[in-house]
Amino acid sequence: MLKLSRLADYAIVILVKLGEQDGVVTSPALAAITGVPEPTVAKVLKVLSAHGFVLSQRGAKGGYRLARSLADMSVASVIAAVDGQIALTACVGGRECDTGLSCGLCGSWDVINTAIRSTLEGISLESMRPKEACFPVPSQINTLNTTHTVREGA
Amino acid sequence: MLKLSRLADYAIVILVKLGEQDGVVTSPALAAITGVPEPTVAKVLKVLSAHGFVLSQRGAKGGYRLARSLADMSVASVIAAVDGQIALTACVGGRECDTGLSCGLCGSWDVINTAIRSTLEGISLESMRPKEACFPVPSQINTLNTTHTVREGA
DNA sequence: TAATTAAAGACCTGAATGGTCCTGTTTCGG
């Protein structure tokens, strides 16, 4: 467990990919680049826009671009924006465990949460950029520039 | 997000509480102590037993006791036992992102996962034991020794 | 032998995430 939500996963991928483009990029274009379904990309971008990670330009020839550099975005901030506060248990504030009166561990969780949070804050999106392709890239990848991503097998 | 599952939460609480008892303790007794529903306590204990965190004794006068000291149990190991491998995304091994061919971030996730894992491995259950009651304890807490935990308000 | 308790697994339920769609608003181009 401790699995990251898929939306947060998408958000990080989208931001990194967006950072590699120049000019504004439309959500359909980002969908083609990332392989994520277009409505989902649009949804994620809306959230990211609301939290100031990307700047949006409406109307024809509109699209999105990064609001600041990838180096200035931490993994923690993106996750928090998409999924809410990073917390490893319901018993966050030291109050009101849902296990009733007898939990007795209340304060201890904050230690864990703080440790996790600072760990993720220390990782920037810039450091998520791969230096090389991590597995063999098929030739179909070139079709991205022309029309659409070919989603094979589905 | 990044919320810990409730089962893992329970497991940690149960282990800590079990460590404070002496002799074998039955699952109904632990349910009374922790306030967690008895079937759930039994379920968690079974998992913990299978992973060697507790020793079980069947039959009449049976029950559970710690297999080793709380200082020798890390938070990471308990979470991994209850919830499986600690991973922040589906794209763990560097292979086969579910976002298709164009993820391109594959290896980068492992950095995050390793960081999180080592953070949690550095925290022992011993350090989760509270030194004092963290919020005012009502007098009903005394009824624990006699019959059952009084779950108020529910 | 009978009572107690853990072991094991099947099964149901409910919440929440993931994903889609619709309508409105803004901007550019003809």
Next chain:
DNA sequence: CCGAAACAGGACCATTCAGGTCTTTAATTA
């Protein structure tokens, strides 16, 4: 001036999975 393109902001549905319950079996003790 009008229409197309693209974001904004919801509502909405569906699927998954975690959480929880129940039943049966096996072991131990009195």
